[in-house]
Amino acid sequence: MTLDPGATADQIRARLEPLGTEERAVNEKRYLKSELDFLGVKVPLVRKQAKAWLKEHGEVERADLIALTEELWDRRVHELRSFATDLSIFALDQWTKSDLPRFERWLREARTWAHVDHISVRLIGGMLQREPEIAKSLDRWARDEDFWIRRAAMLTLLLELRTGSGDWQRFAGYADSMLEEREFFIRKAIGWILREVSKKRPELTYRFVRERIDRISGLTLREAIRHLEPKRERELKAAYAAR
Numbered sequence: 327m328t329l330d331p332g333a334t335a336d337q338i339r340a341r342l343e344p345l346g347t348e349e350r351a352v353n354e355k356r357y358l359k360s361e362l363d364f365l366g367v368k369v370p371l372v373r374k375q376a377k378a379w380l381k382e383h384g385e386v387e388r389a390d391l392i393a394l395t396e397e398l399w400d401r402r403v404h405e406l407r408s409f410a411t412d413l414s415i416f417a418l419d420q421w422t423k424s425d426l427p428r429f430e431r432w433l434r435e436a437r438t439w440a441h442v443d444h445i446s447v448r449l450i451g452g453m454l455q456r457e458p459e460i461a462k463s464l465d466r467w468a469r470d471e472d473f474w475i476r477r478a479a480m481l482t483l484l485l486e487l488r489t490g491s492g493d494w495q496r497f498a499g500y501a502d503s504m505l506e507e508r509e510f511f512i513r514k515a516i517g518w519i520l521r522e523v524s525k526k527r528p529e530l531t532y533r534f535v536r537e538r539i540d541r542i543s544g545l546t547l548r549e550a551i552r553h554l555e556p557k558r559e560r561e562l563k564a565a566y567a568a569r
Contacts, residue, residue, distance in 0.1 A: 534550075
């Protein structure tokens with residue numbers, strides 16, 4: 327069956343609208359400082375509906391899925407972009423490295439952590455597990471002028487890093503090059519990933535922070551050491567205060 331992307335996107339919007347509230351729409355738009363329209367639907371509900379839609383439609387052809395997700399994304403409605411991202415994640419086996427430019431465009435157009443993070447960690451991170459050569463593009467992203475793309479380069483590595491494996495050296499190189507940036511979302515991302523790594527490999531996080539204590543920001547430090555053993559947490563806090 328060939329989907330009509332416009333009509334199907336209309337149906338998906340009609341499916342989501344009753345699940346939202348005007349109050350949440352207003353609050354989310356303000357919180358995310360977004361220029362998009364909002365339906366006021368909670369994230370888990372959007373995800374549940376995306377999974378249900380795929381189940382209802384069975385095997386969706388790759389071309390149809392691309393056309394539909396592009397239509398949803400281009401409508402500039404927050405929840406429709408979330409739906410497009412969730413559909414793409416649930417259909418991960420459809421994508422190859424040839425799809426990366428399309429998802430990079432989504433990252434550049436997103437302008438909010440709410441989409442950038444989900445696309446980076448779950449979608450492109452999932453692709454990276456199957457196609458490691460994608461990492462070459464991440465090296466370019468890590469040098470990009472757009473801080474959202476630099477953030478995405480690091481967060482794409484998170485899916486594997488949080489399991490106790492993954493490309494630590496690549497992440498450490500990216501983080502080291504961005505460590506003194508003043509952008510909140512870069513500092514936060516470095517700390518977040520270091521915190522996740524510390525759950526399985528605390529020594530890596532400890533050494534990274536200790537060796538860069540004179541350069542690290544307070545925000546990154548607070549995030550990074552949250553799960554270290556108390557003795558090391560106190561040590562790093564004292565070293566930061568004394569610098």
